[in-house]
Amino acid sequence: MIDARTHAWLRxxxxxxxxxxxxxxxxxxxxxxxxxxxxxVPHPAAPPVPPTMENIGAVLSRPDSLxxxxxxxxxxxxxxxxxxxxxxxxxxxxxxxxxxxVLAKVVMVTLLCGLMIPVPVxxxxxxxxxxxLGLMTTLQGLILVNIGYYVPFGxxxxxxxxxxxxxxxxxxxxxxxxxxxxxxxxxxxxxxxPASASVLIFLGVWIWNDFLTPLVILGPDSGTTxxxxxxxxxxxxxxxxxxxxxxxxxxxxxxxxxxxxxxxxFVKGLTGGAxxx
Amino acid sequence: xxxxxxxxxxxxxxxxxxANSARANSAQANKAQTTRAATARAAAAxxxxxxxxxxxxxxxxxxxxxxxxxxxxxxxxLFALPGLLAYxxxxxxxxxxxxxxxxxxxxxxxxxxxxxxxxxxxxxxGDPEFHQALANTVVITVIVTLLANAGGLxxxxxxxxxxxxxxxxxxxxFTPVVLSSVVISVIWQAVLTDEGLLNSVxxxxxxxxxxxxxxxxxxxxxxxxxxxxxxxxGFCVVVYLAGLQGVPRELREAAAIDGCxxxxxxxxxxxxxxxxALTINTVMLLITGFKAYDQIQVITNGGPGxxxxxxxxxxxxxxxxxxxxxxxxxxxxxVMLALVGTVSVIVLRVLQRxxxxx
Numbered sequence: 323m324i325d326a327r328t329h330a331w332l333r334x335x336x337x338x339x340x341x342x343x344x345x346x347x348x349x350x351x352x353x354x355x356x357x358x359x360x361x362x363v364p365h366p367a368a369p370p371v372p373p374t375m376e377n378i379g380a381v382l383s384r385p386d387s388l389x390x391x392x393x394x395x396x397x398x399x400x401x402x403x404x405x406x407x408x409x410x411x412x413x414x415x416x417x418x419x420x421x422x423x424v425l426a427k428v429v430m431v432t433l434l435c436g437l438m439i440p441v442p443v444x445x446x447x448x449x450x451x452x453x454x455l456g457l458m459t460t461l462q463g464l465i466l467v468n469i470g471y472y473v474p475f476g477x478x479x480x481x482x483x484x485x486x487x488x489x490x491x492x493x494x495x496x497x498x499x500x501x502x503x504x505x506x507x508x509x510x511x512x513x514x515x516p517a518s519a520s521v522l523i524f525l526g527v528w529i530w531n532d533f534l535t536p537l538v539i540l541g542p543d544s545g546t547t548x549x550x551x552x553x554x555x556x557x558x559x560x561x562x563x564x565x566x567x568x569x570x571x572x573x574x575x576x577x578x579x580x581x582x583x584x585x586x587x588f589v590k591g592l593t594g595g596a597x598x599x
Numbered sequence: 600x601x602x603x604x605x606x607x608x609x610x611x612x613x614x615x616x617x618a619n620s621a622r623a624n625s626a627q628a629n630k631a632q633t634t635r636a637a638t639a640r641a642a643a644a645x646x647x648x649x650x651x652x653x654x655x656x657x658x659x660x661x662x663x664x665x666x667x668x669x670x671x672x673x674x675x676x677l678f679a680l681p682g683l684l685a686y687x688x689x690x691x692x693x694x695x696x697x698x699x700x701x702x703x704x705x706x707x708x709x710x711x712x713x714x715x716x717x718x719x720x721x722x723x724x725g726d727p728e729f730h731q732a733l734a735n736t737v738v739i740t741v742i743v744t745l746l747a748n749a750g751g752l753x754x755x756x757x758x759x760x761x762x763x764x765x766x767x768x769x770x771x772x773f774t775p776v777v778l779s780s781v782v783i784s785v786i787w788q789a790v791l792t793d794e795g796l797l798n799s800v801x802x803x804x805x806x807x808x809x810x811x812x813x814x815x816x817x818x819x820x821x822x823x824x825x826x827x828x829x830x831x832x833g834f835c836v837v838v839y840l841a842g843l844q845g846v847p848r849e850l851r852e853a854a855a856i857d858g859c860x861x862x863x864x865x866x867x868x869x870x871x872x873x874x875x876a877l878t879i880n881t882v883m884l885l886i887t888g889f890k891a892y893d894q895i896q897v898i899t900n901g902g903p904g905x906x907x908x909x910x911x912x913x914x915x916x917x918x919x920x921x922x923x924x925x926x927x928x929x930x931x932x933x934v935m936l937a938l939v940g941t942v943s944v945i946v947l948r949v950l951q952r953x954x955x956x957x
Contacts, residue, residue: 334764337757341768344832347786348774350796366796414682417674429683436690438939440890442912443932446919447696448689470689473682502674531779533893538920549779553897556785563789570782581777 355571359564377568389569392551395540396530397576399461399547403468404525408518410469411476416510418477419484420492430481436474441534449538459541467539468529476521483517484510523584530577548573697936700929708923719930729931731906732914735820739910740888742824743831747884748877750828751835758836759843769840773833780830784897787826788813813899816907823894823908831887835880842876843869878950882943889939892916911935 354362356373381389418426448467449458457463487510495505511518536547546554555569701719705712723729754772758765775783790796791812801809812822846869854864892912895901901909901917909917915935918928 333757333760337754337765337768340754340757341771344829345771345774347790347829350790351782351786363794366799410682410685413678417678429679432691433686435940436686438886438943439690439694439936440886440912440939442890442892442915442919443936444690444693444697445916446925446928446932447693447700450696451688451692466685467689469682470685470687473686474690477682503677506678527777531781533779533781533896534916538916549781552779552781552785556897566785567789570785574778574782578777 351567351570354563355567357564359562362563377564378572380565381568381572388546388551388554389548389572391545392548392573393576395461395545396547396549396573399464399468399536400526400530400577403465403472403529404522406465407469407472407476407525408521411473411521412480412511412514412518413506414473415477415480416484416506416514419481420489433474433477436471437478441471445534445538452539458539461540464536464539467535468532471535472525472528476525479521479524480514480517483514487513519584523581526580526584527577530580694936697929697932700926701933703926705926705929706923707925712926715926719927720934722927723930723934728906728909729911729914732909732911735906735908736889736891736910736912738820739824739827739891740885742821743827743888744881744884746824746828747831747835748880750832751880752839752873754832755836755839755843759840769837772836775830776833776837778830780893781897783826783830784894787822787829788898791822814903816902816904819899819903819908823891823899826894826898827888827891831884834883838876838880839873842873846872874950874954878947878954881950882947885943885946886939889935889942911938 350366353368353370354366355377356370356375357365357368358374358376361368384390418430452458452463452467455463457466491509491513492505495509496502500508530547531549532547533549533553537550537553540546540550552566552570552573556566702714702716703712704715704718758768758772788795792798793811793814795812797812798809810818813819850868850872851864854868859867890912891910895908895910895913896916899908901907901913906914911931912935915928915932918924918931922928
């Protein structure tokens with residue numbers, strides 16, 4: 323902006339510098355995952371030459387299997403929650419977007435309010451509800467809570483996209499004799515794929531990274547998710563940064579891969595929806 | 600990584616669409632209504648008109664109205680009910696229970712639960728721990744909202760170029776958004792502890808007595824606010840980048856031709872065009888700051904000292920699950936919810952008005 327030509331070097335330099343400073347903490351974690359614990363305290367920022375797999379091996383072979391059990395739980399909870407959430411919120415979003423009933427608007431506003439509610443506000447009663455249902459400290463209970471809590475987000479995202487699906491398409495399918503369910507599954511839902519991708523990514527990342535809800539609902543006895551596992555791991559060996567960093571690295575890897583894998587869809591999806599909607 | 604800005608676009612378009620959707624929705628609904636009504640009339644006409652009324656046609660089906668309500672009830676049960684049921688059961692019912700508990704002395708280990716009226720709320724007024732939590736929450740929220748907005752805008756303007764370097768840097772700034780706040784907390788704890796990386800660098804630079812970023816009660820709160828800012832910065836960058844892409848080049852050029860310098864161009868062209876991005880970021884940051892919990896639980900546990908970094912969310916959870924004073928914690932939660940709701944609605948209104956009158 324100042325003078326594009328004489329200061330051409332300024333922007334890349336400033337940008338790279340800002341990025342490097344910003345990235346420093348992440349660099350520290352990455353580097354120290356592959357360093358023996360004895361090297362971390364004296365040389366925290368040094369690159370890991372030669373890299374060691376010692377820390378990662380230690381996490382994977384923990385006697386209490388904190389990581390492996392946590393990973394199984396996290397994958398189960400995240401996968402089931404986001405699959406069910408995508409289907410349910412697509413159906414509900416479609417229903418609300420097409421409904422002309424006054425109540426539909428009331429429901430919409432109620433859902434909108436749900437977006438603002440912080441978890442701590444409703445956590446204690448949620449445990450009461452789960453206890454009544456006999457689902458406290460179970461994965462099913464956690465999944466149900468996730469569904470209830472995140473359904474507003476899914477619905478609002480889908481509702482925006484449903485408006486991009488021409489009503490004539492649904493009417494045509496209905497005239498051809500398709501049932502409501504079939505119209506939804508074979509005509510509407512495939513067209514909502516971009517929105518589905520966005521819902522899957524957002525909710526996948528949020529649910530995987532969730533801390534307080536699984537901490538309270540799963541409780542201390544019945545195994546945890548990997549994210550809560552990180553918290554448990556720092557409680558045990560505060561000083562052993564190598565082990566903690568390796569745990570965090572492994573706990574982050576799956577969701578990072580998931581994010582990067584779906585990201586492309588996400589893009590197409592959003593532009594598609596943006597143009598139509 | 601080009602796609603991150605689209606992510607923001609989605610994030611950004613969602614809340615705004617809500618505002619517009621009501622209008623668009625009703626228009627669309629009206630259209631649908633007339634189409635459907637026309638179809639229904641056309642279908643009903645041939646059979647009814649020509650036959651003599653003395654000999655009504657036998658109906659195998661139930662009357663149309665019953666058929667239709669039956670069908671729409673079935674549709675409701677199939678499409679809307681499952682999602683709504685989960686929402687009612689795990690959000691609306693708990694909200695109601697929180698409201699109810701807040702008027703009782705509920706404590707699962709000290710039954711029976713009795714109605715105490717407004718006593719919990721009266722106690723909150725004179726509770727120094729709650730006052731501190733409230734003050735801490737406000738400090739964190741204000742710092743995060745201002746810093747992340749300003750930093751995000753600056754970096755977005757720096758990165759607003761389509762070459763590979765800047766696309767890669769977008770990815771760098773966005774990474775913390777994908778990470779768990781537990782992971783982020785542990786990383787920053789390693790950096791900021793007394794013998795952590797930052798202080799060893801400072802000592803190397805000759806600072807004899809570097810500050811205890813997390814152990815000094817005067818500083819710890821600001822360290823927490825900084826960590827939250829770092830975590831949210833990428834989100835703001837991406838939303839502002841999406842906003843910057845929406846500023847037409849012609850507008851800037853026109854302003855330049857009219858004699859605007861870079862600063863005037865920013866103030867009169869770019870900044871007003873970024874109003875929607877500012878709205879989204881501010882509301883997101885406000886909500887994030889208000890509900891700050893994870894970082895405090897993982898890093899400071901409310902300390903150093905008593906409650907120097909405790910936020911409202913932290914106080915609510917502690918009171919409910921460590922102290923088991925569900926009644927009292929519910930009153931706190933109710934106040935917290937009322938505050939979040941009021942502040943976000945007001946800010947949303949104010950900022951959206953800015954968008955309209957640009």
